[in-house]
Amino acid sequence: SQTIHQWPATLVQPVGSPLSLECTVEGTSNPNLYWYRQAAGRGLQLLFYSVGIGQISSEVPQNLSASRPQDRQFILSSKKLLLSDSGFYLCAWRSGQNGIYGYTFGSGTRLTVV
Amino acid sequence: LAKTTQPISMDSYEGQEVNITCSHNNIATNDYITWYQQFPSQGPRFIIQGYKTKVTNEVASLFIPADRKSSTLSLPRVSLSDTAVYYCLVGEMVGRKLIFGQGTELSVKP
Numbered sequence: 598s599q600t601i602h603q604w605p606a607t608l609v610q611p612v613g614s615p616l617s618l619e620c621t622v623e624g625t626s627n628p629n630l631y632w633y634r635q636a637a638g639r640g641l642q643l644l645f646y647s648v649g650i651g652q653i654s655s656e657v658p659q660n661l662s663a664s665r666p667q668d669r670q671f672i673l674s675s676k677k678l679l680l681s682d683s684g685f686y687l688c689a690w691r692s693g694q695n696g697i698y699g700y701t702f703g704s705g706t707r708l709t710v711v
Numbered sequence: 712l713a714k715t716t717q718p719i720s721m722d723s724y725e726g727q728e729v730n731i732t733c734s735h736n737n738i739a740t741n742d743y744i745t746w747y748q749q750f751p752s753q754g755p756r757f758i759i760q761g762y763k764t765k766v767t768n769e770v771a772s773l774f775i776p777a778d779r780k781s782s783t784l785s786l787p788r789v790s791l792s793d794t795a796v797y798y799c800l801v802g803e804m805v806g807r808k809l810i811f812g813q814g815t816e817l818s819v820k821p
Contacts, residue, residue, distance in 0.1 A: 631808065639796065641755070641811035656808070687754045699745060700809060702754025 599624035603688045603703030610710055616661075616675040618706050620688030623669065629691040630671040631700070632663055636684040647671060683710045715799045720816040729786045731815050733799030736780045744775060744782045747798045749814070755798060759784070786817075794819045 603620045610616060622628050632644040643656045645663035653663050660679050664672045671688060688703040716734040723729045735744070743762050747755035759766055761773040761782070772785040786793055798814040 633811070639816075640813050641798075643808055643810060646808050654808075685752070689754065697760050698743075699757035699760060700747075700755070701757070705752065705754050707752065 599692060599701070601688060601690055601701055601703045603706060605706055606704065607707045608709070610678050610708065612680055612710055613677045616673070616678050616682070616708070618673040618686055618688075618708075620671045620673075620703055621669055622671075622690050625669070625690070625692070627668060630665065631689040631691075632671065632673050633687045633689065633702075634684045635687065641687065645673070678710045680710050683708055715801055715812045717797075717799050717812060717815045719813065720818065722818050722820065723789055724820050725790055726788050729789050729793070729817060729819075731784045731786075731797055731799075731817070732781055733784070734781045735799070735801045738779050738801050739803075741803045742801045743803070744773065744779075745800045745802075745809075746771070746773065746782075746784045747800065747811075749796045749798065755811075758797075789817075789819045791819050791821065793817065 600623045629648050631646045633641045634644055635641050644661060645653055645655055647653050647665045650665055650668055660682060661673060661675050686706045686708055689700045692699060692701045743760055745760040746758045748758050749755040759768055759771050759773045761775055763775050763779060766773040774783040794817060796814040796816050798811050800809045802809045
């Protein structure tokens, strides 16, 4: 079966500290992978997407970066966190079955920068 | 990517049918319409997808008029557990990215 794993579930980090969030997908190959951020409970903002290993497209220039070192691994990073980086981070992959394509999301990481 | 417009919030009562309409005047020929549901502190969950006319599954129905400039998500006999934010998205089936709008916050009351 196809599953997506995202960790950690919650994270509290001081301003200026580094960040690394990891997402892995199982049961599929060469998936399109995505990082979204949701602030203040509404509105998902697309941060990065990747269509293959080493291929990253940035949607919003900011204090974050993404990498895809392996086919089913997607990492969101920051060298120095800002208060404004707080939010709910979601990883997703584009899945398709029986002619229907949708996005399957991970369980999310709640990041609080203090 | 086609822009979507939805009501910010809606209220309903248990057992009622709820219809949430989404406007997408600039929908392109290759675009499909997809609805997602999101509960607090969870990722959005796929509900239904369609291209034209009507689509029905075990959770909801999706009505799309001939001009495809709008769509309506219909939730039959809602319960308290249907309280969530509902997002309407428009994009190509095999497109590389989807942009989420603000969604509609549905509140179901007893």
